[in-house]
Amino acid sequence: MRKLQLISGRSHPVLAKKVARLVKIPLSPVEIKNFASGEIYVRVGKKVRGNDVFVIQSLVSPVNDNLMELLILVDALKRASAGRINLICPFICYSRQDRKADSREPITAKLVANLISKAGADRLLTIDLHADQIQGFYDIPVDHFVGYPLFAKYLKKKRYKDMVVVSPDIGGLKRANKMADLLGLPIAVIDKIRKKHNCAEVAHVVGEVKGKIAVIIDDIIDTGGSIVVAAEVLKERGAKKIIVCATHGLLSGKASENLQKSCVDKVLFLDSVPISKEKRFAKMEILSIASLLAKIIKRIHTGQSLGVLFKWEKKGRRL
């Protein structure tokens, strides 16, 4: 069997270290630095020839630098004859532009897929892509995991009563439906409209939220605008408590401050992206994906099916 190796880029070393501890192998040494011009230099510090190499890099801000660093790492591994190059990118930047919504716009989700595939990666593992079908943009196998079962487990443990799962927009309805199904809960959906980028307005709420704990499930909190607006409208419609479950906490600008000040009672994130001390706020809680990633790495490495890790998706199965 090929030897297993783990390598971390510079975007999320904390997650990479946690995963390495759970997989019980050290992170392989790699030198990454910037030239005075800003260009990135990479040198893998250990032989990789013929090995099964996993690279951990979440494509968060600075997104262009982290993406380029990943592509350069892949190039270095390919030229050093790594046996298989597996990328673990819990968050993939540019995924929200997955179609042309207006004339003369790009489709950046496809462009990033082309760059990653062409650089020489053999496999990509990610969590909560903005839309499931982005998997098809890649010409390599994509293992796409979802975060809602981790949130569902947390909520179940807390024994909250009278919950309703809320999708903050029509696009997230499928995700909310699956989580509601897993917990045996009703669902509501917000008809969100955007008049310009990073600015959300609510139109309608479909479903009953009065007197209930509204659990909003979303893939990304960027500026926090969508969630704050959604929480306000749910409160107006009589929700007694608002819990937000969001996979990727990008928390740009004043998002943390605005969420802390808002009528949201709790915000749960996964550690798919790093959340610095400055961005943390009292209402926030972070659940870790490290043990899920460790299990996935071991199963991919030993050629076992990943299906068992999706077992919650089997029809009728409830937590």
Ligand code: R5P
């Ligand atoms: C939109 O379709 C996404 O699912 C998120 O709701 C959105 O990207 C969040 O952005 P913001 O936090 O800036 O409102």
